[in-house]
Amino acid sequence: MSREDALAGFGRSADQVTPLLDVRHLHHRFMLPDRRRLCRRGRRLQALDDVTLTLQRGDALCVVGESGSGKSTLARAIMGLLAVREGEIRYDGERIDQLSARRRLPYRRRMQMIFQDPHASLNPRLTLRQTLEEPLHVHFPTWSRSDVTARARSLMQDVGLNPDWGERYAHELSGGQRQRVAIARALSVDPEFIVADEPVSALDLSVQAQVLNLLLATQVERRLTYLFITHDLAVVEHFATRVAVMYRGTLCEVADADTLFATPRHPYTQALLESRPRFDDAHAARHGLRGEPMADSAVRHGCVFRDRCPYAMTRCERETPVAHTLTDGRRIACHAVEEARI
Amino acid sequence: MALLEVDNLDVRFPLRHGEIQAVRDLSFTLERGERLGIVGESGAGKSVLGFSLVNLLAAPGRIIGGSIRFEGRELIGLPEHRWRHLRGRRIAMIFQDPRATLNPVLTIGAQMIETVRAHRRLGGRSARAMVLRTLEQVRIDDPESRLAQYPHELSGGLCQRVVIAIALLLDPDIIVADEPTTSLDVTIQADIVNLLLTLCQQRSISLILISHDLGVVNQLTHRLMIMYAGAIVEQGPTRQLLNDPQHPYTQALINALPEMTPPRQPLQQLPGAMPSLSAVPTGCAFHPRCPYRLDALGQPRQVCIDTPPDFTDVADTQVACHVVRELIATTQDSMPFDEETT
Numbered sequence: 001m002s003r004e005d006a007l008a009g010f011g012r013s014a015d016q017v018t019p020l021l022d023v024r025h026l027h028h029r030f031m032l033p034d035r036r037r038l039c040r041r042g043r044r045l046q047a048l049d050d051v052t053l054t055l056q057r058g059d060a061l062c063v064v065g066e067s068g069s070g071k072s073t074l075a076r077a078i079m080g081l082l083a084v085r086e087g088e089i090r091y092d093g094e095r096i097d098q099l100s101a102r103r104r105l106p107y108r109r110r111m112q113m114i115f116q117d118p119h120a121s122l123n124p125r126l127t128l129r130q131t132l133e134e135p136l137h138v139h140f141p142t143w144s145r146s147d148v149t150a151r152a153r154s155l156m157q158d159v160g161l162n163p164d165w166g167e168r169y170a171h172e173l174s175g176g177q178r179q180r181v182a183i184a185r186a187l188s189v190d191p192e193f194i195v196a197d198e199p200v201s202a203l204d205l206s207v208q209a210q211v212l213n214l215l216l217a218t219q220v221e222r223r224l225t226y227l228f229i230t231h232d233l234a235v236v237e238h239f240a241t242r243v244a245v246m247y248r249g250t251l252c253e254v255a256d257a258d259t260l261f262a263t264p265r266h267p268y269t270q271a272l273l274e275s276r277p278r279f280d281d282a283h284a285a286r287h288g289l290r291g292e293p294m295a296d297s298a299v300r301h302g303c304v305f306r307d308r309c310p311y312a313m314t315r316c317e318r319e320t321p322v323a324h325t326l327t328d329g330r331r332i333a334c335h336a337v338e339e340a341r342i
Numbered sequence: 343m344a345l346l347e348v349d350n351l352d353v354r355f356p357l358r359h360g361e362i363q364a365v366r367d368l369s370f371t372l373e374r375g376e377r378l379g380i381v382g383e384s385g386a387g388k389s390v391l392g393f394s395l396v397n398l399l400a401a402p403g404r405i406i407g408g409s410i411r412f413e414g415r416e417l418i419g420l421p422e423h424r425w426r427h428l429r430g431r432r433i434a435m436i437f438q439d440p441r442a443t444l445n446p447v448l449t450i451g452a453q454m455i456e457t458v459r460a461h462r463r464l465g466g467r468s469a470r471a472m473v474l475r476t477l478e479q480v481r482i483d484d485p486e487s488r489l490a491q492y493p494h495e496l497s498g499g500l501c502q503r504v505v506i507a508i509a510l511l512l513d514p515d516i517i518v519a520d521e522p523t524t525s526l527d528v529t530i531q532a533d534i535v536n537l538l539l540t541l542c543q544q545r546s547i548s549l550i551l552i553s554h555d556l557g558v559v560n561q562l563t564h565r566l567m568i569m570y571a572g573a574i575v576e577q578g579p580t581r582q583l584l585n586d587p588q589h590p591y592t593q594a595l596i597n598a599l600p601e602m603t604p605p606r607q608p609l610q611q612l613p614g615a616m617p618s619l620s621a622v623p624t625g626c627a628f629h630p631r632c633p634y635r636l637d638a639l640g641q642p643r644q645v646c647i648d649t650p651p652d653f654t655d656v657a658d659t660q661v662a663c664h665v666v667r668e669l670i671a672t673t674q675d676s677m678p679f680d681e682e683t684t
Binding site: 066067174175176177204205206207208209210212213216217231233234235237238239240241257258271272275276277278289 | 527529532557595601603606615616
């Protein structure tokens with residue numbers, strides 16, 4: 001199926017397509033408490049710095065980066081779990097970042113989230129049936145009780161859980177089964193867009209394969225769009241149609257998955273791909289990155305990656321790189337790439 | 343004589359509602375300078391095995407049988423005051439979460455100097471010099487100023503370096519490392535793996551690396567043991583075992599890796615989950631999930647259900663599997679487990 005056919009399937013032609021998600025110049029700062037004085041505000045942490053990103057319907061965008069790079073903050077801002085002060089988030093053409101709780105409700109049905117730790121994201125005092133029925137009561141208040149129950153049962157079947165387990169509690173399930181419940185809960189209200197924050201990181205290898213297969217199959221069956229946060233590059237390479245690489249709150253490089261894995265251009269992306277452990281190459285040399293990300297206070301101007309970057313020059317210290325689009329469609333923020341030094 | 347010899351080790355946790363068999367009849371040896379990987383999913387008993395080796399089993403866990411000999415000396419039943427001379431000095435341990443390992447209310451310097459002076463009769467100044475030397479060896483910049491810092495002031499990667507430095511302080515013969523890189527970012531992880539490798543090689547330290555990450559294990563170890571439900575199912579040279587796995591569980595584990603399937607195709611998943619160690623299946627513990635549990639006529643293989651398998655030699659690896667043994671016996675060929683048998 002060509003791209004045009006795929007778009008036609010959603011009832012619009014290629015030239016007038018609105019991205020499903022359109023994030024523009026998003027900034028977010030956290031105020032950290034002062035170490036020495038209880039009531040005084042301390043330093044600021046720039047969690048998101050001018051993040052611009054679009055997602056088309058049917059994409060599976062993977063966001064990668066190390067801990068503290070702002071991946072989860074981005075997800076929470078998109079889902080409205082965080083107040084956005086600077087920047088815009090549009091969903092299907094509409095601004096959603098400043099909506100009141102009531103106006104936000106329809107979007108909460110269309111956008112759902114799966115969290116990393118299924119032990120923490122399921123209410124321990126609800127049975128599985130209650131967990132799955134609660135969102136239905138909120139979003140479909142006109143449904144009859146039997147409709148709701150039938151829907152909960154069919155959801156459990158869809159995600160590979162025994163539908164007779166409705167009266168069980170989360171603590172009676174294994175990690176993989178719990179993550180299936182979390183997926184079923186996200187799917188219960190028939191969303192178009194799912195944000196999954198490290199959904200397989202807490203799972204064992206064999207269980208991880210089961211859950212990834214379930215996520216892939218549901219994407220095809222229900223024509224879902226995913227924003228998938230992970231730090232596992234093997235998972236990214238398998239799952240993503242597009243990849244966004246984050247470092248210290250900025251987007252370094254956004255590209256189609258094939259392009260990015262074949263020819264990483266941003267020095268951080270290159271370092272990330274090189275540092276992957278490989279199990280098929282015996283003792284393959286792995287190059288880690290020396291050092292740690294620099295202290296927040298040091299980053300006022302310039303590129304946040306410059307202290308660990310092999311291509312850093314004086315310009316990288318003075319001037320913050322602005323993302324530009326290359327001919328192969330990737331967006332990249334790097335002076336060295338711009339100057340054709342990489 | 344091997345440096346460490348473990349024979350028929352049995353570790354159990356008697357609980358009110360039954361007994362957990364965490365390690366079942368497990369034997370292995372470790373030579374001086376050898377690096378051994380122990381791989382398994384969570385609940386396989388790898389960490390309990392690690393804790394047993396340094397006599398840090400939490401109650402009610404108890405070693406109920408077998409022997410652990412270090413340089414020919416029996417360690418099981420050794421009184422705690424004798425263990426204090428051994429643990430840390432001869433056999434050191436690195437735990438998964440570096441922040442949980444370090445004492446949060448002591449400075450790095452205080453806890454490192456304490457470790458040195460618990461084992462060596464050294465004055466404050468020479469102990470301090472020794473600590474500084476070790477911190478330099480794990481490539482910590484500016485060790486002098488780190489001594490005055492508390493663990494919360496350091497990043498995760500730095501904390502893990504400090505933990506490695508503490509393990510190295512007394513020049514141990516064996517380091518038992520339980521998931522030393524799991525909580526770290528991939529770029530930092532590569533760096534820590536390289537560091538561990540260099541240090542073990544330089545000082546011919548034997549390493550027991552407990553991990554679920556086949557990439558890390560491949561990079562660091564000579565020999566590999568695969569654990570399932572408290573027992574070893576396959577052991578052999580790392581390279582050979584990963585390239586040509588014999589046991590159905592090892593095969594399934596490797597096949598489930600996202601790298602083994604083209605992007606966006608369903609992963610080869612292993613149905614079910616690791617059994618609870620309080621209800622280990624009879625016979626071969628893997629038989630309920632094994633793809634070869636039925637014979638050519640579609641009948642369950644009775645021997646897999648009834649008898650725990652012994653090890654069969656296949657080239658340099660030992661495999662605990664009835665099907666592999668039968669195949670070797672019938673074909674007299676050293677190519678067991680071809681695709682034809684499926």
